[in-house]
Amino acid sequence: MIAGHAPKPVTARMENHGSSMLKVAMATGQDLFARTGSMVAYEGFIQYEPNPPAVRQMASAWLTGESAPVMKCSGDGLLYLADYGADVVCLNLNNESVSVNGTNLLAFDAHLQWGVERVKGLAKFAGQGLFNVAVSGTGWVAITSRGTPIVVDCGSGADETYVDPDALVAWSSGLKMKAKRSFKASSLIGRGSGEAFQIAFSGQGFVVVQPSEDSTDRLRARG
């Protein structure tokens, strides 16, 4: 039983070990940004720098005054990351760009361009404000999802794709997004407050959603 879970040989920079653990092959000069608190194990010589100055500036919009939610990992070895059992998906960007919901970002290569964006007009909607991190370039990004995610293509037709903000994981950066409120007092979709809203996406690209409306940031909540 134990033998069945031994690590498999490394074949890529980022890989899944099972559905909910990420294995990163670290090498000198190829640093990684990972969510603070997401490390579950490592082999080799890896150093962690929480709250690096460069990140603090970049992520200032993300913060509520505490330390930055990402740490810089550098060194040689194998690094295992997980987020409370959420499914992990590794994305290999090839000069592409993707926007990831802040709570669903697990790790990404340090050499990628990234920035924190506040979604215009939507910030007050989801509980703690909806922040997303736009990552672009060529390299690896790992995202988490509560349950197996699903990827849906947005069409180019007149209709838009509407997503519950709590279930939104990531989307391709080319999409236009806007808030949609259902003004009818009787239509209560979405969770909690009774305010019904969705995010409408239009344009060419894809949207990733998770089968859960749990958007709490577990890594953060732990403190």
Place this chain on the structure above:
Amino acid sequence: MAREFQRGHKAKISDLTAGTDLYVGVRIAAPGLTFDISCFGLDADEQLSDDRYFVFFNQPKSPEESIQLLGPQAGDTESFRVTLEKIPTAVRKLAFTATIDGDGQMSQVAPGYIRLVAGGEEVARYAFTGAEFSTERAVMLADIYFKDVWRFAAVGQGFDGGLAALLRNFGGEVAEDEPAAEPAPQAAPGFAPPPGGPAPAFAPPPAATPPPAPAPSFALPGGGATPPPLPPPPPAPGQQGFTPPPGSGDPAIHQAPTMIAPLATPPAQAPPFGEVPPPVAPPVPPPPPAYGGGPTPPPFPQQPSFGAQQVPPGPPMAAGPSYAAAPTQGAGIQVSMQKYREQPTGQRWTQQNPKMMRADLGQGGGQAVLARQGSMVLYQGKVEFAYKGAGFRGRVVGAMTGQEMQLMRCTGGGQVFFAENAAYLHPVELQNDALCVSAENVLAFDEGLQHEVRRIEGHGIPGGALYTMQFQGTGTVVVKTHGTPVVLPVTPTTYADSNAIVAWSAGAQVIVSTQVRLRRSAYPGHSGETVNLQFRGAPGNFIVVQPYEV
């Protein structure tokens, strides 16, 4: 939704599909190599006692046509049709194998798969890559075997020799006694005898007389002796009436991914048998003009970096280049996301993955769907959501417990994705039957179903009573469970915890039984009193219990 198999996984075919008319597709390819994909019909001792059940390019079908070779189609390198109930009792195992024709080794193989398709829907897939093999020249991909019932097993075991050695392993004989029959690395076709040797006929064991069918001659005389070219794969599909008649319906419309699907399309026809879903992914609209201005990602699986010697790294789907080469040769997001893509079908309810359900409101007469509020995660098209109370009775119930079941009514045309809390979802199709579902476990249902809230009173149930919804009629109910549920038949002594019960057939009668004698310490935090539901009913009734106590 196709079930992904790993090497060594086994499953009953009846659990995968109700059908017995199966399509088996194999995709295996490597640069510069050709493969022979064959099916061995073995007896209970795993021997090929009757060589008429060795289905390969030279013998495209078994005598009673239970196993037929169909040739390449729908993205598969080779495909078979297997009709389980026609297979004679002497044949207990079908072993699907691929052998390299000529030089080469299995580690060069690009990501491939063997898949099982039934009723136009892919039900099982075992994906493999060359990384799992080394210098083997043949591989046993998967078995369909009979053990009480027909089962499917993903084998993925390499085999050193070529087809001839494989054949010998299965007790067949290559009529060739020279030791050189072992194909030398340079020998051209895998099972070719050495040049100049007598044409080796693949001879059955002496006992079995040669069959009337075209004797599967393995002859491939080398040297200059009139080398017949390898027979091309039989053009079976047409003559066996297997391909969908051209123009039968237009499944393309419903197989398109959820985008503003036309609403006034004719109801989807069940795709004919030969209609195989596309191999890797549904037709995806052309990649958007470069996210971020980069080059569009190369379509799977043409990976330029998979050199002949390089082992394709990464999991089969997320075939990225090796770690060293990562920054330069990205596979692109599309490849990584391939396995999470939406699975379009033409049905009203489609399970996208174990935790997500898609409802196509335009299908099924355009009736509305009632769903638990907040369970919508995404929708496309013109869908209207409206508050739906639980009705007068429900309101009474709600007033008494403070827990009214909050529903919303989804109408219009379009696709709605439902999910809640990453719970497992199970579509239950009712055909004029009735089912009771604990109210907490209802996610969504067709409005056409009659539903009423029933109350099971019992002393000690939290909240005073247990609320269940009884559904009756024809339509689909989506039930959610935490974890994999168990279905038990109702016997005279069937009890279930009132917190863990999910659903039961309406024919079963519920009695509340209370056991007060458990020690207080048995369950910390518990009053020591536990409520069980006892079920009584005629045979054929069942209950469903989840491994989670709400």
